Amino acid sequence: MVRLASSYELTLSPSRGGAAGVYSSLRGAILSGGLAAGTRLPSSRQLASDYGVSRGTVVAAFEQLLSEGYLEARQGSGTRVSKVLPEALLSAMPAAAPQNGSSVAARVSRRGKALSQSPFGTADSLRIGVPFAPHVPALQDFPLKLWAGIAARQARSLAPQLLADGDARGLAALRSAVAEYLGGTRGVRCLPEQVIVLASVQQAADLAARLLLDGGDEVWFEHPGYAGALSVLRATGVVVRGVPVDDDGLDVQYALRRWPNARMAYVTPAHQAPLGMALSLPRRLTLLDWARRTRAWIFEDDYDSEYRYFGKPLPSLQSLDPTGPVLYAGCFSKTLFPGLRIAYLVVPESLVDAFSAARSVTSRYSPVLDQMILAEFMRDGHYARHLRQMRQLYGERREVFLQLLRTHLAGRLEPLDNPTGLNIACWLQGDAEEEAATKCAAAGLLVQPIGRYAVSRRPTTRKGLLLGFASLGLPTIRRAVPELARVLAA
């Protein structure tokens, strides 16, 4: 204990000794007002003796406090607490060793409210292998060794200039690989220059809405639809209009009648999220015609297009009008793994500069090493091979899953016949979606009510459940479907 002229007693904080301890106890006393402005400190010799430390230790602490402006030293008058510190402010400071907890209330702004609610949990690790958690790829079957080998090689090839490669659009090698892949498999016609590498499709939607739309602009959105995009669009201040979907996907005529002046349509034409149907060709053409006539934008989220188990997928909307109003987005979260955090947005040539700038201003660019690894993985054919293997694996799992559903749950769950994606949407007999999900969760079965994908207060056409199958081995599927039947029958 050190007694000062001001009667403030300093206690060395027990966790820190030496100059740091002396420094922080003096600083704490000054900040809390215990040591008033102008107070003369004891000599360094005296303090050293009181603290039980060497004089050099005290001198070091004094020097730090002098350099920071807490103390001032004048020849002949010793060392004093600085007078330039506004004393009223000092005494208002919280104690130097505050309690845990926060004196700041969680006050977000009006517009921040939408942003402060996420449809994803804070720690949203995927439930790999948990029946029937949707949207989960077979990460147990990811070629980890191959990926690690490429990662090691690419890490060794990092060079000073690569450490600083700051192209906001992404690495040239990756953009080329993506353009080639999209051209070959999705009919997307674009130059590598039109490919913008991003962290997620949500980031793509965020940038598109902030760059191309103003607050209050209307956006057509599938109802039910993809919750992640819904959240981010709403957070940008646009007005989301829920448009029903039927067997042909988004009901374009419905939207045209009600909101012809919308400035964007957000669609998942390959595999409607969450129900799975494709947007029909006539509707695609009507949608494109509307966008061209009204100078609106189409955001094509090519959701789960990679997984189709019969027939070839419809080419992208973008392929119907490659120089038109389509922004085409996709990502590697479900085809490779979510923690890679790489997505892409193909934009019209006239918008490349604007999107590059927007990416650069808001978050600069994607990490270099991940892009290098992915570029090699794609260039050397591993990506195409992995997709083929997963398609086959998922196709088998889906087949078994569907058979068992029909055997055990006929009359209760009616699977929609959309041979795409990682999930199967099923209509549910009766209305009790949420109750069904609750009963399932109690039995360790994670089914998702379709109603949770609702966009507006109008009810979605029918009640249903979304069931994931892709990450489930056949033994799990064989065990879990009868269990699901028992739970739903109870």
Next chain:
Amino acid sequence: MVRLASSYELTLSPSRGGAAGVYSSLRGAILSGGLAAGTRLPSSRQLASDYGVSRGTVVAAFEQLLSEGYLEARQGSGTRVSKVLPEALLSAMPAAAPQNGSSVAARVSRRGKALSQSPFGTADSLRIGVPFAPHVPALQDFPLKLWAGIAARQARSLAPQLLADGDARGLAALRSAVAEYLGGTRGVRCLPEQVIVLASVQQAADLAARLLLDGGDEVWFEHPGYAGALSVLRATGVVVRGVPVDDDGLDVQYALRRWPNARMAYVTPAHQAPLGMALSLPRRLTLLDWARRTRAWIFEDDYDSEYRYFGKPLPSLQSLDPTGPVLYAGCFSKTLFPGLRIAYLVVPESLVDAFSAARSVTSRYSPVLDQMILAEFMRDGHYARHLRQMRQLYGERREVFLQLLRTHLAGRLEPLDNPTGLNIACWLQGDAEEEAATKCAAAGLLVQPIGRYAVSRRPTTRKGLLLGFASLGLPTIRRAVPELARVLAA
């Protein structure tokens, strides 16, 4: 050439043969209106002969077009172009093989204008070793082998669950390492839970402004100041108020008199960007008092605090009021390398959930592998060691640089005496900042006029140049400073 009933002549696209070629030429003809709705196609046998391909090839193309809805087949009436396609829309479609170029004008929204202009070049690779490009760390001296070894090891330890680790706040191991580092070196007092891992300080500013402020809210901002943060703040619709800086940093009283109702202050207290002075203790206290009284926020961008060559740096603003209104941000772009793209934001406990949600909604989370590598690098003491080495290296380079400046440019450039950062700001004799920069650029010397960091139209206090030295070896410095003197004298 294939002659059809509609007299439309199909040409196989030369780049693609087989079913894909037949498919795309038929589809192109339908989309362009050349093949009208209802047109009956020749038999597959006939088409095969015309195209010079096998009948199976044509059948495969037909099947694809049937499944996509372009064609319809009825027993007895052969295969026809689908009638459900709205013909008016079809003929409005662009030609199947569009010219390169875009029919879409670059029309960004009103609010998008700010977002479509970036202070960074599109391909903003750092000019490593180019005199005197500012903001460039010594990437030539980065421990590439060490990093690659850790990357290889971490890549091998990737497991299925890690591939999907989706904690929006970042990997727990990295958040702990950052919290410990900030506590030890910057006096930041926080729990690992308060650390949000992000891609950049700009992303932190973007989220903070969107979450905590509304459009039209005022933000104090240093003038001159950090251009990247300025751009992103303006893009969120807040009103940025340029506040002059002097030897004590941001002139808090100036701001208090003019804009007392601002909702945020964006400050670089450790090393004012770009001039380099520290924010004085009295001003820190006044700033904190204002924020507490008015429930405003302080965004502390702890810019270049890691590099201080004499004395210890002032602890962070956050350390003065750890449960108060400070959001504390920093990044690894200059201490490790920019392509890592990892930054951190320490938020009050009451805001952790809101920031997690905002991160999750707008871009989900940071890539997993990079976080794993960095966590090991920090945990094993490599980060602290690297900082020490760089501090010593930069300190030597700075010393030599300053001596040469004084020798060769006395009376022309007056270096500000702020012993921090990767750059030295110098006042320039006379007003011709931009002319000086232009002359230098012609000689391969990249100096940055201070005026380019201007925030408002009011002139900054004095004209000057920003000169980077950290990435320059001593021989380069010895050669380039006399050259700079010659150019500026010319």
